[in-house]
Amino acid sequence: MYNTDIRTVNMTRYITPLREGGSLPAIVECDDGFEYVIKFRGAGQGVKALIAELLGGEMARQIGLNMPELVLINLVDTFSKSEGDEEIQDLLKFSEGLNLGMSYLSGAITYDPLVSIAEPLAASKVVLLDSIITNIDRTHRNTNLLNWNKALWVIDHGASLYFHHSWDGWEDHSKRTFPMIKDHVLLKKATKLDEAAALIKSELTEEVINGIVNLLPEDWLSAKGIDANPEERKTVYKQFLNTRIANLDQLTKEAKNAR
Incomplete structure (x- = not known):
């Protein structure tokens, strides 16, 4: 829970x-x-x-x-x-x-794929998480990763879930693969994708996803430009994410092929 x-x-x-x-x-x-x-x-x-x-x-x-x-x-x-x-x-x-x-992580440095730390399981988890949430912004050009206290830290997921900028066809979108994973900055280091997938399935259960979505303030879900009520929007996010996780084997295969 x-x-x-x-x-x-x-x-x-x-x-x-x-x-x-x-x-x-x-x-x-x-x-x-x-x-x-x-x-x-x-x-x-x-x-x-x-x-x-x-x-x-x-x-x-x-x-x-x-x-x-x-x-x-x-x-x-x-x-x-x-x-x-x-x-x-x-x-x-x-x-x-x-x-x-x-x-604010004072003293953190931007992740550099040539010299920075990223152990294989962590890299694999980041790759698959970004496939689930359709994060288009974790590339060599803009890593959105930090090294702090000799460890890898993830930041900035704001470019994810791009389906919600146009809600039409969100159900179809939830079942698609994520070809842009081929450009992921951590893909080469993601050598434990199967292990990462098993862990993600065990941790991101439907109950957990529903709990995370329920953290969203109603204020955000009823903001100008959003035409459905907050509960309807929460339901869409829950169904979208739970469908993506249910299709994780397919996303894992896609990431392996991209490697």
């Missing part, structure tokens, strides 16, 4: 933008005294990127991958009034409410 909760904290200080991210995430401090990388609901892809980030991140944690803690960050509009940069000012203004934060 999945019974982990997501903490909610309040943003108290905007520290600095991370301009390497297209959606302009930032390092902020919150009222629990910790620093987080915040992903803003007012950025380009809106709450759908936050939904993908939360679901992908919690699934990664459930299968034993290193994943920074995720929190919901409440932001009030007062921060935009003291910001001099107009782009950041607008982002803060349009992000009032619940955003998503990830614990």
Whole structure:
């Protein structure tokens, strides 16, 4: 049974933008005294990127991958009034409410496929997780991986679940393979795909997936541009992910062939 909760904290200080991210995430401090990388609901892809980030991140944690803690960050509009940069000012203004934060790993370095650490089972789990959630953004060009404390950490799943940018045909999409896995940065190191698949099946049960999806704030599921009610949207995410996991043997075979 999945019974982990997501903490909610309040943003108290905007520290600095991370301009390497297209959606302009930032390092902020919150009222629990910790620093987080915040992903803003007012950025380009809106709450759908936050939904993908939360679901992908919690699934990664459930299968034993290193994943920074995720929190919901409440932001009030007062921060935009003291910001001099107009782009950041607008982002803060349009992000009032619940955003998503990830614990800031101070001193972490971007994963370099030529020199960085990635042991075979962890690499295999990342490859298959990305096949399940259709993560198009874990390539040599943009790894979305870190090395911290001599271990591999996964971050940034916001480009996953791209079916939800156009809900038409989501059932068909859930049954497809994921040919883009051939470009995955960890594919060559993923030599334990069968072992990883068995572990994922045991950990990502239907009950666990349903529990992870139930973490999604109703606020995100009823945001502007989403035309179904929150419970209907949760049902789609649950069915999509559970179907992908049920077809994991096919995805594993595809990854093996791509290697």
